[in-house]
Amino acid sequence: MINAIIIEDEKSSMEYLLSILKKNHPNITICGWASDVDAAVALITSKDPDIVFLDIQLNDGSGFDVLDRLESSMPFEVIFTTGFLDYKERAMDYFAFYYLNKPVQEDEIKKVLNMYELKRSAFDMRKYQAFKNQLESKNHTITIFERNEYISLKFSDIIYCEAGGNYTHIYNTKGKSLLSSKHLKKIEDIIDSTDFYRVHRSFLVNLTHVKEFTRDGLLVMSDGNEIIISIRNRKKVVDFLTDYMEK
Known part of the structure; x- marks a missing residue:
């Protein structure tokens, strides 16, 4: 019983x-x-x-x-x-x-x-x-379980997330990459912030960390890393970034 x-x-x-x-x-x-x-x-x-x-x-x-x-x-x-x-x-x-x-x-x-x-x-x-x-952080953090410990990360400190199969690499402002056992779509659902945008099937970026982008679909992030937008989604993403940056 x-x-x-x-x-x-x-x-x-x-x-x-x-x-x-x-x-x-x-x-x-x-x-x-x-x-x-x-x-x-x-x-x-x-x-x-x-x-x-x-x-x-x-x-x-x-x-x-x-x-x-x-x-x-x-x-x-x-x-x-x-x-x-x-x-x-x-x-x-x-x-x-x-x-x-x-x-x-x-x-x-x-x-x-x-x-x-x-x-x-x-x-x-x-x-x-x-x-x-x-919960008490009022939806401004995500918690990652890595190496047998829970690590709390502010949304504002996330530069971008990169899919790795069923895992996700989360790159932050401390120059580190955290590995989450959740796939990218789950991470996107958890973050659920207008400052994040899926620019590529494998990349979810924090728009506040986009330092530069070109019409050719190249994004330069605040840590210096570059993300190339797929040709199929290039115009849509560039137009969205243009509108976002003008706000």
Whole structure:
């Protein structure tokens, strides 16, 4: 059996989630429900659950407040629930957290719990801290996992990103190249900034670091590196850069 706790400040949302779990997942026992930070911390501490269904926004704080008040070693897994469909979803996907979008759908719960059954993992504190820092930076940073550590990088410090198969090389103002395990399209979705533009299928550039460009499709970046735009996209990219620089 899997013991679970629901942390949710809306009783109707809690009851809805509870009904789906009882109907479709008899192997999960709900050990309790809490609607505020203090009660949530106390309940998790006393019940020692395998899973915590955790709402990101609570009336008196957030799910982050709950986790921050617990011991650094958390033997349970967290399944975030959220009504936000924009950055939080992309960030959670990027950090490979389990999460459910509200209103919760039965098929989504099944998919998430199936993944949990396969992994049966505990909560990753380093991953959580990187995720939390990225959200609190108000979409101005990206966090890269490299050489067994999480590195936070401001968008403004990224010069350009270059595809390398299923990986992406991220070049920054410190003269370093960070290697992300995410492909370039995923990096583009995470950054989601008007200052970044896909000038080539293999290059995503920070337009604020374009020092010079020519009608022949040559971009000179702030670090001195040059990027050649493909002939097929050359006119479109050059016209876009011209308009951007004139603003």
